[in-house]
Amino acid sequence: MSHHQGRFGVNYTPSQGWFHHWLDFDLDAVRRDLDAIAALGMDHIRVFALWPHFQPNRTLIRPRSLADLGSVVDAAAERGLDVSVDGLQGHLSSFDFVPAWTQSWHQQNLFTDPTIVDGQAAYLRAIAASLADRPNFLGMSLGNEFSQFSSAIHPQRQPATPREAERWMGTMLAACAEGAPRAWHHHSEYDSAFFDGRHGFLPSMASRHGSMNTVHSWIFNNTAQLYGGMSEPSFRLAEYLIETARGWSADPAMPIWLQEVGAPSPHVGAGDAAEFATKTLEYALDCENLWGVTWWSSHDVDRKLADFPELEYSLGLLTTDQTVKPQGAAVSAFARGHRKALHAGAAAQPRSTALVLDVGDESLAPHRAQCAPGGTFFEAWMTLALAGARPTVVLASKAADSAHLAERGITEVLRPADITPTLAALRR
Amino acid sequence: MSHHQGRFGVNYTPSQGWFHHWLDFDLDAVRRDLDAIAALGMDHIRVFALWPHFQPNRTLIRPRSLADLGSVVDAAAERGLDVSVDGLQGHLSSFDFVPAWTQSWHQQNLFTDPTIVDGQAAYLRAIAASLADRPNFLGMSLGNEFSQFSSAIHPQRQPATPREAERWMGTMLAACAEGAPRAWHHHSEYDSAFFDGRHGFLPSMASRHGSMNTVHSWIFNNTAQLYGGMSEPSFRLAEYLIETARGWSADPAMPIWLQEVGAPSPHVGAGDAAEFATKTLEYALDCENLWGVTWWSSHDVDRKLADFPELEYSLGLLTTDQTVKPQGAAVSAFARGHRKALHAGAAAQPRSTALVLDVGDESLAPHRAQCAPGGTFFEAWMTLALAGARPTVVLASKAADSAHLAERGITEVLRPADITPTLAALRR
Numbered sequence: 001m002s003h004h005q006g007r008f009g010v011n012y013t014p015s016q017g018w019f020h021h022w023l024d025f026d027l028d029a030v031r032r033d034l035d036a037i038a039a040l041g042m043d044h045i046r047v048f049a050l051w052p053h054f055q056p057n058r059t060l061i062r063p064r065s066l067a068d069l070g071s072v073v074d075a076a077a078e079r080g081l082d083v084s085v086d087g088l089q090g091h092l093s094s095f096d097f098v099p100a101w102t103q104s105w106h107q108q109n110l111f112t113d114p115t116i117v118d119g120q121a122a123y124l125r126a127i128a129a130s131l132a133d134r135p136n137f138l139g140m141s142l143g144n145e146f147s148q149f150s151s152a153i154h155p156q157r158q159p160a161t162p163r164e165a166e167r168w169m170g171t172m173l174a175a176c177a178e179g180a181p182r183a184w185h186h187h188s189e190y191d192s193a194f195f196d197g198r199h200g201f202l203p204s205m206a207s208r209h210g211s212m213n214t215v216h217s218w219i220f221n222n223t224a225q226l227y228g229g230m231s232e233p234s235f236r237l238a239e240y241l242i243e244t245a246r247g248w249s250a251d252p253a254m255p256i257w258l259q260e261v262g263a264p265s266p267h268v269g270a271g272d273a274a275e276f277a278t279k280t281l282e283y284a285l286d287c288e289n290l291w292g293v294t295w296w297s298s299h300d301v302d303r304k305l306a307d308f309p310e311l312e313y314s315l316g317l318l319t320t321d322q323t324v325k326p327q328g329a330a331v332s333a334f335a336r337g338h339r340k341a342l343h344a345g346a347a348a349q350p351r352s353t354a355l356v357l358d359v360g361d362e363s364l365a366p367h368r369a370q371c372a373p374g375g376t377f378f379e380a381w382m383t384l385a386l387a388g389a390r391p392t393v394v395l396a397s398k399a400a401d402s403a404h405l406a407e408r409g410i411t412e413v414l415r416p417a418d419i420t421p422t423l424a425a426l427r428r
Numbered sequence: 429m430s431h432h433q434g435r436f437g438v439n440y441t442p443s444q445g446w447f448h449h450w451l452d453f454d455l456d457a458v459r460r461d462l463d464a465i466a467a468l469g470m471d472h473i474r475v476f477a478l479w480p481h482f483q484p485n486r487t488l489i490r491p492r493s494l495a496d497l498g499s500v501v502d503a504a505a506e507r508g509l510d511v512s513v514d515g516l517q518g519h520l521s522s523f524d525f526v527p528a529w530t531q532s533w534h535q536q537n538l539f540t541d542p543t544i545v546d547g548q549a550a551y552l553r554a555i556a557a558s559l560a561d562r563p564n565f566l567g568m569s570l571g572n573e574f575s576q577f578s579s580a581i582h583p584q585r586q587p588a589t590p591r592e593a594e595r596w597m598g599t600m601l602a603a604c605a606e607g608a609p610r611a612w613h614h615h616s617e618y619d620s621a622f623f624d625g626r627h628g629f630l631p632s633m634a635s636r637h638g639s640m641n642t643v644h645s646w647i648f649n650n651t652a653q654l655y656g657g658m659s660e661p662s663f664r665l666a667e668y669l670i671e672t673a674r675g676w677s678a679d680p681a682m683p684i685w686l687q688e689v690g691a692p693s694p695h696v697g698a699g700d701a702a703e704f705a706t707k708t709l710e711y712a713l714d715c716e717n718l719w720g721v722t723w724w725s726s727h728d729v730d731r732k733l734a735d736f737p738e739l740e741y742s743l744g745l746l747t748t749d750q751t752v753k754p755q756g757a758a759v760s761a762f763a764r765g766h767r768k769a770l771h772a773g774a775a776a777q778p779r780s781t782a783l784v785l786d787v788g789d790e791s792l793a794p795h796r797a798q799c800a801p802g803g804t805f806f807e808a809w810m811t812l813a814l815a816g817a818r819p820t821v822v823l824a825s826k827a828a829d830s831a832h833l834a835e836r837g838i839t840e841v842l843r844p845a846d847i848t849p850t851l852a853a854l855r856r
Contacts, residue, residue, distance in 0.1 A: 020484040023451075024492055052480070056448040059734040064452055096532035101735050104524035104583050115735075155532050156584065306487040307529050307543075 006285075006342040007292025008335035009044035009081070010037055011260060015299040015320040019092055022053050025068045031075050036322040037298050038079035040332040041339075046259065046294050047072055048086045048144060049127065052099040058119040066130040077136040084294075085131065086188075087124045088143025088172075093301070093312045096149075110149050111160035111168040111200075121175035128179025139183030140176040141259070142169070145190040145216065147201040152192075160200040162364060169201075169209050184211035188259055191221050194244065195372035202365055207249040212291055215241045216260040217280075219267055220311065223373040226427050229267030233373070233382050233423065235279040240381055242287045244371060247357055247393030252408045255291040258284055262296035263327055264311040274330035281334045286390070288348045295331050350409030351392035355381050355416065358396035370416075379423040380416035386423070434713075434770045435720025436763035437472035437509070438465055439688060443727040443748040447520055450481050453496045459503050464750040465726050466507035468760040469767075474687065474722050475500055476514045476572060477555065480527040486547040494558040505564040512722075513559065514616075515552045516571025516600075521729070521740045524577075538577050539588035539596040539628075549603035556607025567611030568604040569687070570597070573618040573644065575629040580620075588628040590792060597629075597637050612639035616687055619649050622672065623800035630793055635678040640719055643669045644688040645708075647695055648739065651801040654855050657695030661801070661810050661851065663707040668809055670715045672799060675785055675821030680836045683719040686712055690724035691755055692739040702758035709762045714818070716776045723759050778837030779820035783809050783844065786824035798844070807851040808844035814851070 014021040016029045037045060047069070054065040073083045089097055100106065101119070108116050124140060131137040150160040160168065169187050176185035187210050192199040206213045217238035219229055227233040238261050245256055261280060263273040277295070284293060300316035301308055317328030324332070357377055359365040370377040384391040391414075398404045399413055442449040444457045465473060475497070482493040501511045517525055528534065529547070536544050552568060559565040578588040588596065597615050604613035615638050620627040634641045645666035647657055655661040666689050673684055689708060691701040705723075712721060728744035729736055745756030752760070785805055787793040798805040812819040819842075826832045827841055 017488070018485070020488060020490075023481065023484060023490060053451065056451060057446070057733045057735070059732060060445070060448060062451060094533050095528040097528050100523040100525050105522050106735060107583055155535055304487060305485045306547075307485070307534060 005255070005289070005291055006339055007043055008331070008338070009042045009046065009292065009294045010040075010298040010317060011294055011296045012037070012045040012047050013297040013299050013301065013316065015302070015318070015322070018301055018305055019048055019050055019089070022050050022065065022068060027071050027075060030072055032322065033299060034075055034079050034081060036318050036324075038081060040317060040324065040328055041335050042081065044082040044084065044138065044292070044294070045076055045298070046084045046086065046141070048089045048092060050097050051088050051090055051123070051143070052097050054127070055099055055119070055123045057099075058101045058115070061123055061126045066126065069127065070130060070134070073131055073134050073137055077134065082136045082138050084138040084141060085127060086141040086144045087127050088120060088146045090143035090146050091148045092144060094309050107156075109160070110158040112164050117168065117171060121171055124172055125175040125179040128176045128183065128185070130179075132180035132183065137180065137183060139180065139211065140185045141214070142172045142176070142185075142187045145188055147189055147193060147199070150200050152196070152198055162200050162202050165200040165202070166205055166209070169205060173209055186210040186212055186214050186257070186259075188214045188216060190216055191218075191372070194241070195221075195368055195375075197359075197366040197368045199368075202363075203245070203248040203368070204362060204365065206245055207251070207254065212255045212257045213245045213249055214257045214259040215245050217241050217258065218260070218262070218264065220264050221373060224264075224267035226374050227423070228428055230272050230276060231426065232386055233426070234267070235276065236283045236382065236385055238280055239283040239287060240378070240385070242284060242290060243351070243381075243392045244357070246287075246289070247395055252404070253289060255289050256287070257291045258293045260296045261293065262315045265314050266311070270314065270326075273325070273327035277327045277330045278334055281331070281338075285338055286348050288350060290348065351390045352409055353384065353389045353412045353414065354392045354394040354399075354405070354408070354410045355384060355414055355419075356396055356399045357393050358415075362395060362397055376416050376421075379421045380419040382423045383419050383421050384414070433683075433717070433719055434767055435471055436759070436766070437470045437474065437720065437722045438468075438726040438745060439722055439724040440465070440473040440475050441725040441727050441729065441744065443730070443746070443750070446729055446733055447476055447478055447517070450478050450493065450496060455499050455503065458500055460750065461727060462503055462507050462509060464746050464752075466509055468745060468752065468756055469763050470509065472510040472512065472566065472720070472722070473504055473726070474512045474514065474569070476517050476520060478525050479516050479518055479551070479571070480525050482555070483527055483547070483551045485527075486529045486543070489551055489554045494554065497555065498558060498562070501559055501562050501565055505562065510564045510566050512566040512569060513555060514569040514572050515555050516548060516574045518571040518574050519576045520572060522737050535584075537588070538586040540592050545596065545599060549599055552600055553603040553607040556604045556611065556613070558607075560608035560611065565608065565611060567608065567639065568613045569642070570600045570604070570613075570615045573616055575617055575621060575627070578628050580624070580626055590628050590630055593628040593630070594633055594637070597633060601637055614638040614640055614642050614685070614687075616642045616644060618644055619646075619800070622669070623649075623796055623803075625787075625794040625796045627796075630791075631673070631676040631796070632790060632793065634673055635676050635682065640683045640685045641673045641677055642685045642687040643673050645669050645686065646688070646690070646692065648692050649801060652692075652695035654802050655851070656856055658700050658704060659854065660814055661854070662695070663704065664711045664810065664813055666708055667711040667715055668806070668813070670712060670718060671779070671809075671820045672785070674715075674717070675823055680832070681717060683717050684715070685719045686721045688724045689721065690743045693742050694739070698742065698754075701753070701755035705755045705758045706762055709759070709766075713766055714776050716778060718776065779818045780837055781812065781817045781819045781840045781842065782822040782827075782833070782836070782838045783812060783819050783842055783847075784824055784827045785821050786843075790823060790825055804844050804849075807849045808847040810851045811847050811849050812842070
């Protein structure tokens with residue numbers, strides 16, 4: 001495996017039973033799903049374990065769950081698909097899955113309690129070890145946006161200071177590496193890490209932990225609400241987050257993985273989803289050092305399952321009966337075209353214009369809110385982008401570091417105050 | 429089926445994997461457990477579903493879980509064992525199991541939210557319906573001490589007023605009856621219903637809902653702490669709770685089921701457990717209209733499983749490798765002897781002495797605390813019992829109701845103030 005670029009894949013949402021499929025595991029059903037995914041021209045999938053099902057008791061990591069997961073990875077291999085696995089689910093599509101041994105009468109902080117942290121580490125180590133020898137295993141993500149559990153608005157908030165968050169992250173990534181030393185392991189963050197100055201998980205951690213810098217791009221983060229789902233800011237949200245993540249990277253050459261992006265209704269109507277996908281991908285793939293894109297998601301959620309937020313039902317590239325949806329055809333066509341172009345030598349060019357991000361003390365990033373949709377930094381970046389500048393992001397601490405700027409090919413450094421924002425006029 | 433008395437059984441705790449056995453269901457392992465239970469001379473078991481496993485999504489009640497449960501009931505039938513099933517687990521041995529669709533971002537009150545209540549009712553109805561035609565199916569309990577979720581000390585308390593608690597209970601029992609109209613359905617309460625004046629679930633509900641009045645007797649409720657585990661008050665706790673429950677019954681002839689009783693360490697040492705069991709059963713079986721006793725539990729909890737309270741590991745009549753423990757031999761011998769005596773015509777005699785329980789407004793029972801270990805009512809009853817009086821309990825509202833007293837064979841009515849408590853002297 002190498003960090004070669006231009007990878008396209010999907011977040012695998014099983015067509016039968018959603019992630020509850022682990023409870024009624026049916027390898028033939030998985031194979032049918034993977035056939036349809038492979039037929040779209042995808043080269044990898046992201047797979048999600050269900051934590052309470054895999055580890056119902058702290059010292060019971062179920063061999064059958066590990067075997068079922070191994071079967072999924074092997075079935076993917078038969079179809080030419082690589083697999084990255086998220087362990088601590090944790091959070092999926094509005095539902096939280098946490099085992100009884102961490103909850104209620106047994107509740108202790110999910111990020112700091114030594115017993116719980118040991119249990120989590122044992123779990124991630126076991127999954128990684130069980131897959132380490134499979135050639136198509138890419139590696140682990142700790143858990144899908146696991147830091148949501150520390151969010152200020154979480155109903156059972158488990159607070160973590162930046163120091164505690166970073167220690168937890170280091171412990172978890174070390175456990176993955178112990179299990180599978182040669183694989184790539186990551187953490188994944190949601191908006192609060194980038195937009196909420198109180199959040200213990202920091203954007204800078206992306207640059208210090210993990211093999212790649214992962215980005216989750218969801219226009220329902222207020223971008224669509226402010227500017228419309230089929231607006232340039234929505235099409236460019238992934239690009240913006242990728243360049244912001246790059247700004248935070250200690251190593252400018254660290255690859256970036258657009259690990260989640262999707263076309264959520266009602267912000268994007270069914271008739272617009274293909275166009276949304278194509279435009280989003282065009283902008284995202286114009287970023288350097290992008291390892292790849294993993295669309296959310298492979299399949300729609302079965303309407304027989306209740307209580308999902310409405311938008312979650314229709315995010316699939318495929319219907320539950322394996323029909324390719326327009327957005328599936330669009331992502332598929334884009335992927336094939338992009339691979340061909342890469343093969344012909346095309347590559348995203350460096351960005352010579354950088355916007356300076358000043359969040360205050362960069363070890364705590366208290367002024368992150370300016371990066372959120374509607375924030376001054378967000379609107380300045382979008383204004384530059386809409387004017388055709390192809391902006392990237394540089395941290396204030398590096399804005400005068402000529403070696404850093406040269407390494408990245410940056411020749412023009414602008415500050416938000418330099419930009420006359422035009423974006424406010426675009427607000428709905 | 430009839431409400432004949434002298435039934436002996438066990439709460440079935442699977443020897444392999446505890447209740448997580450549903451995730452790795454192995455009918456042969458269950459059969460070995462049931463062989464060992466039947467060999468003790470037991471005639472029934474109480475079986476516990478795992479709610480999040482059986483109903484992971486509100487509209488997904490997994491056919492495979494229902495089929496596995498049916499297999500357990502059928503395997504029990506092959507061994508002459510009847511089966512009562514608890515649905516909403518819910519709470520088991522310190523662990524809470526609640527599905528993701530009721531938690532966290534989806535959290536709504538477990539007793540009052542119409543959508544959640546509908547989901548619970550559908551679940552109980554489905555279990556009951558799936559078992560209704562099996563001749564050895566006794567019926568349902570709603571869930572093991574489910575009202576714990578409304579406790580004032582629960583970390584994620586879901587409050588319920590008495591009116592809300594009673595409506596919920598009625599809805600759940602109706603759902604069970606819709607699924608299995610001819611079976612006996614119950615609810616089960618833990619100490620707070622009897623001892624905590626703020627608790628929304630009331631002792632009087634036992635008399636208005638369910639086919640039998642269920643009693644859970646645990647000396648770790650402060651009885652052992654105050655008087656010692658191998659003390660007369662501990663041996664007589666089940667008897668006391670049975671007579672208290674009878675006092676609350678609208679129908680004095682309503683059968684009572686001692687649904688849970690066990691010998692918890694360290695209050696009862698391993699060497700004392702057999703004697704504790706025999707004495708507890710002698711006292712309990714001296715109560716009228718006792719349908720039966722269901723010991724907690726069939727099997728020890730495997731020490732390979734972590735994080736249980738220490739006492740939970742050693743409650744079994746059998747070890748995890750099916751060896752009969754001394755308390756298993758004692759319960760077995762008692763059951764066989766008691767059945768023989770019943771067959772010869774023996775029966776518990778009416779209790780002619782009643783202690784008056786005045787809890788204030790009986791529709792809310794604000795002064796329930798006097799019934800708790802160490803309380804004035806508890807100590808007065810125990811004082812009478814230790815003096816040989818075989819006391820029962822009559823509510824203050826019925827203490828002058830001569831028809832009620834005559835129906836129960838009560839000829840002497842005493843009030844706690846009439847009793848010179850001797851029990852305080854017994855406190856450790």
